[in-house]
Amino acid sequence: MKDSLELRTVTVTRYITPLREGGSLPALAEADDDFKYVLKFRGAGHGVKALIAELLGGLIARELGLKVPELVFAELDEAFGRTEADEEIQDLLQFSKGLNLALHFLSGALTFDPAAETVDDTLASKIVWLDAFITNVDRTFRNTNMLIWHKELWLIDHGAAFYFHHSFSNWEKSAETPFSFIKDHVLLPRASKLYEVDQEFKKILNRDKFVAIVDQIPTEWLEWEGSDFSANEIREVYLNFLLRRLESSTIFINEANKWRDASI
Structure with missing residues (x-):
């Protein structure tokens, strides 16, 4: 199967x-x-x-x-x-x-406009949690990277996430970052249910899920010029980053709530 x-x-x-x-x-x-x-x-x-x-x-x-x-x-x-x-x-x-x-390609999709569209608090919290988790710096008012298609909200463009891998050093510290860039997230003002979402998502995500996800990275994408790491070693770093990031979720949730409270 x-x-x-x-x-x-x-x-x-x-x-x-x-x-x-x-x-x-x-x-x-x-x-x-x-x-x-x-x-x-x-x-x-x-x-x-x-x-x-x-x-x-x-x-x-x-x-x-x-x-x-x-x-x-x-x-x-x-x-x-x-x-x-x-x-x-x-x-x-x-x-x-x-x-x-x-x-x-979502034909006919419209770029999400925060001034014209309202996202409910639960969905907003889920998206903010995701972006804080994967350290995605690119879901702001300037560039929402969301589309409205068939009256539903779709997420696009996650290429700016996991920015630790551009230096690929001290991933442990990066996994525990509060991620202060969350202050610029377009949906942060609506993300009032981060603690509830955190509990829900921790029941979904686990080591087996992360292994299956990381295993999808093609080996030819892991042959980095100038790197001393093998493809399997790079996969292991991504896996361990995700596991530690999940364990440390309280750190980035508290950071998001701090900035949300400051903006209200």
């Missing part, structure tokens, strides 16, 4: 248009299953580490019952993009040959 966490793999057949958001240049693309995807490239920005953060953040969110577009591995052929006229995009495609990550 297929593991519920296991991702499908598609082959990109058509590059449609760049989505010029931030520095990572994601693109709208079509794959061999005839679906459209938002394609995240291993050759962009922070490279495979951004893809790992996107993968882990999305899978954890999904395990917690939050809505995330389907994640798939996206194979990019070596010859793909050679006819692309834009040199910057052509370079990006060439540097991204192999396995990339894509999210199912």
Whole structure:
């Protein structure tokens, strides 16, 4: 039986248009299953580490019952993009040959507008808890990284999470950080039920779940240039980070509540 966490793999057949958001240049693309995807490239920005953060953040969110577009591995052929006229995009495609990550394109979705949409306290608390847990710095009023699709709230773009892995040193300290960036979270004013959500999520997340999630990281994404760690050793660090982060949840909950109380 297929593991519920296991991702499908598609082959990109058509590059449609760049989505010029931030520095990572994601693109709208079509794959061999005839679906459209938002394609995240291993050759962009922070490279495979951004893809790992996107993968882990999305899978954890999904395990917690939050809505995330389907994640798939996206194979990019070596010859793909050679006819692309834009040199910057052509370079990006060439540097991204192999396995990339894509999210199912939610056609007709609207960017979440906190001035026009109200999120109930429980859902807001769940999303704030998730972002504090995975240390996601990028869900702010300036860039909400949420969509309204079929009248429901969907989470996108977790590539800025797990920022400890950019230096990959002292993960133990990073796992216990209060995460002060939570003060800028777009949903923090509504997150009044963090303690209740914490109890609920601790019944869902455990070592077995984390092992299954971390095991989804492709080995080729873990072959870091200049790193002395093997792929299995890197996976072990991610696993231990998640376990210690969960054990230390009171630290980041208290931090979030501190900033929430200060803003009310």
